[in-house]
Amino acid sequence: MGTANMDMGAFFRGLLPTAVANETGFAANDSSTHNMHANVIESLLPLIGLRSFAPMYSFIGNWLGYDPTFILTALGFLWASNKVMRQMYHLFYGLITEHLMSTIHISSTDDIYLHIMKWLAMQPKMVNSRALTAETVSKTAWEDEEESNVARDLSGLYLNFSNQEARAPPQYVPALGLHNFWWKGQYFRLHRKKESFLDEGGANGISTFKDKEDLMISCLWRSPEPIKQLLAHAKQNYYSDHQARTIVKRPSPQNLRRYGGHYNWQQVANRPVRDMRTVVLDQRQKLRVLADINEYLHPESPRWYANRGIPLRRGYLFHGPPGTGKTSLSFALAGVFGLDIHVISLLEPSLTEEDLSALFNSLPRRCVVLLEDIDTAGLRRPSEELEQVQKPKDDKSSKDDAKSTPNDWKVSDLAKALKKDTDDQKKGISLSGLLNAIDGVASHEGRVLIMTTNVPESLDDALIRPGRVDLQVAFTNATKIQAQELFIRMYEGDQGRPRHSRAKQQEPGTPMNGKSAEAPTNDHTTTAAAPLAPETSSAVASGDLDISLDELPHIAREFSDRIPDGEFSPAEIQGYLLKRKKHPRKALEEAGVWAEAMVRQKASKTKILQVQ
Ligand SMILES: Nc1ncnc2c1ncn2[C@@H]1O[C@H](COP(=O)(O)OP(=O)(O)OP(=O)(O)O)[C@@H](O)[C@H]1O
Structure with missing residues (x-):
């Protein structure tokens, strides 16, 4: 013891x-x-x-x-010494952070978050970090792809994309937590953190927990200047190819829109700029719109408008039959002025008048707003119009109805009654709602508003009065000159390696290689099965055509002679040419038959094409 x-x-x-x-x-x-x-x-x-x-x-x-x-x-x-050291470290670190470091916070709801994350994903220094998050990269249809990266099927004829996902490497970004990196000789600390918050009033009014991410970027400097430079650099990098691209935005889904502001719009496409030359339209009309928008967007304009007490806004009405280039011109204009395009369709069922105002309210300073189908504002809903169209066809049934007594009851009556009920509930955008959004307090000054319609006659005068619509542009079915231009546009771009030598040996009007006009014109036509074979990649990629560059204007003129004036929309002509995109001569030869068949089809009002 x-x-x-x-x-x-x-x-x-x-x-x-x-x-x-x-x-x-x-x-x-x-x-x-x-x-x-x-x-x-x-x-x-x-x-x-x-x-x-x-x-x-x-x-x-x-x-x-x-x-x-x-x-x-x-x-x-x-x-004990570990404790003391830790305490000293925290004290020291706290002092440095407080007095020698600057920090900028970035919320994941802001575009800057996207800029910096894209930049970080491109930084090998960060990728070398030991804590990374791997992300699947989804490429858009517009991103360049090497032909050698695309596999072929066993026959070698058809492209095969079954392994495209396997070939796309993931992208790596810094994981949640603390990271250090250097940029331009300057030390930066990145703190990526996620927080959960209770989202009240989610879908169906049910509260759910949602994640929100924040980035904190700090630098060893008493001013945040280096971080600002870094953010500016990341932003520049993000928009490096912006000049060649048009960003298309549409209203976000309803559950996101209720957060307002930045959440109202979502990017749906980032596509190459549409060249103004590819829109076939009367040259004077095109130049007039271009000059008008150019003047309106000039930095001096706000003062000019303000001095005269005129609201700073400009509206354009593009009207004409379907497929005549209204949307195409809007996109081309956005491309010329390097503006994002915000597309709103008034036919969208979930869009309320409040939404419309909120959407206008959250537009950027300069942009193109494309309001499609304005004729539907405050007018009949499309379902009702459909009913009207169907009525003559239903004559027989209406006669039957007349014969039937009031006591006769049909299932279709119940269906109609129910449909009317839901249509009454779904009122859509009224005319006053649309006018409020366009020029009410919520309207954002400085934007280019383009409204499109197929039925200008049905528009209310209030909607198109000066101040709301300042310039009207009429689109029509293709004239002969436009058909000729469409033909040239379709084939000139692919004129990379014209077969001058081969073409020169041909008699004018003689099909290539001495084959009949009906025979496919690529080099795989020697076997009986060849007409079914697709064009091989080399033929498609090289842009080989069955005519020479010199012949193109002449053939285009001949083509336009075979197309009736103002009968077909540019979209219809484009569709015809697209099916013969490597064979302008064939397109010329088959044009007459196609045009006749189309005229007949339109006259008989059938939707089934006899010739394509
Ligand atoms: N004037 C034109 N010039 C060049 N291409 C055109 C023209 N009109 C139509 N097209 C082509 O037709 C297709 C449909 O055109 P677009 O969407 O611009 O027509 P739209 O008038 O807006 O039609 P809708 O009224 O149905 O919306 C596009 O692929 C476009 O390239």
């Missing part, structure tokens, strides 16, 4: 090194002091439940041959 007491004293000296700092020696000679310690320890042991350790402690001491107090003292010292 005495030994145990003595050992326990040593044990406590180890546990409480500061308290026993002046005590030295495992076996103290001073027995009175020793006894006093022993008593104190003996009385403390039951309190701290260490009595059971006493035998083990003496056993370890005997086994080691020296007092375990030294080990415990050393461990205690390490633990």
Whole structure:
């Protein structure tokens, strides 16, 4: 017991090194002091439940041959110094962060978040970080792709994209947590963190937890200037090819729109700019619109308008039959002025008048707003129009209805009644709602508003009065000159390697290679099965045509002679040419037959094409 007491004293000296700092020696000679310690320890042991350790402690001491107090003292010292170091580190770090570092916070709901994440994904330095998040990269149809990356099927004739996902490497971005990186010789710290928040009033009014991410970028500098430079650089990088692209935005889904602001619009496409030359339209009309928008967007315009008390807005009405180029011109205009295009269709069922105002309210300073189908505002819903169209066809049934007594009941009556009920509930955008959005308080000044319609006559005068519509552009079915231009546009781009030598050897009007006009004109026509074979990649890629460059204007003129004036929309002519996109001569030869068949089809109002 005495030994145990003595050992326990040593044990406590180890546990409480500061308290026993002046005590030295495992076996103290001073027995009175020793006894006093022993008593104190003996009385403390039951309190701290260490009595059971006493035998083990003496056993370890005997086994080691020296007092375990030294080990415990050393461990205690390490633990304490670790604590002190940590505290000092935090203190030091806190002081540096507070006085020598600057931080900029970025919310994942802001576009800057996209800019910086795209830039980070492109930084090999960050990719070398040991904590990364891998992301699947989905490419758009417009992104360049090497032909050698595309596989073919076993026959070698058809392209095969079954392995395209496997070939696309993931993209790596810094994972959640702290990262350090250097840019332009400057140290940056990136803290990526995620927070959950309770989203009240989610879908069907059910509250759900949602994630929100934040980025904190800090630099070792007393001003955030280096971070601002970094963000500006990331933004520039993000928009590096913006000049050659048009960003298309549409209203976000309803559940996102209720967050307002930035959430109202979502990018749906980022496509190459549409060249103005590819829109076939009367040259004077085109130039007039271009000049008008150019003047309106001039930096001097806001002051000019303000000085005269005129609201800074400009509206355009593009009207004409379907497929005549209204949307195409809008996109080409957005491309010319480097503006994003915000497309709203008034036929969208979930769009309310409040939404429309909110959408106009959250437009950027300069942009093109394309309001499609404005004739549907405040007018009959399309379903009702359909009913009207169907009525003459249903004459027989209406006669039957007349014969039937009021007591006769049909299932179709119930269906009609139910449909009317839902249509009444779904009122859509009223005319006043649309006018409010266009020029009410919510309207954003500075934007280019383009409204399109197929039925200008049905528009309310209020909608097209000056101030709301400042310039009207009429689109018509293709004239002969436009058909000729469409023909040239279709084939000139692919004139990369015209077969001058081969073409020159031909008699004018003689099909290539001496084959009949009906025979496919690529080089795989020697076998009976060849007409079914697709054009091989080399033929498609090289742009080989069955005519020469010099012949194109002449053939285009001949083609336009075979197309009746103002009968077909540019979209119809384009569709015809697209089916013969490597065979302008064939397109010329078959044009007459196609035009006749189309005229017949239109006259008979059938939707089934006899010739395509
Ligand atoms: N004037 C034109 N010049 C060049 N291409 C045209 C022209 N008109 C139509 N097209 C082609 O036809 C297709 C449909 O054109 P677009 O969508 O611009 O017609 P739209 O008048 O807006 O039709 P809708 O009234 O049905 O919306 C596009 O592929 C476009 O390239």
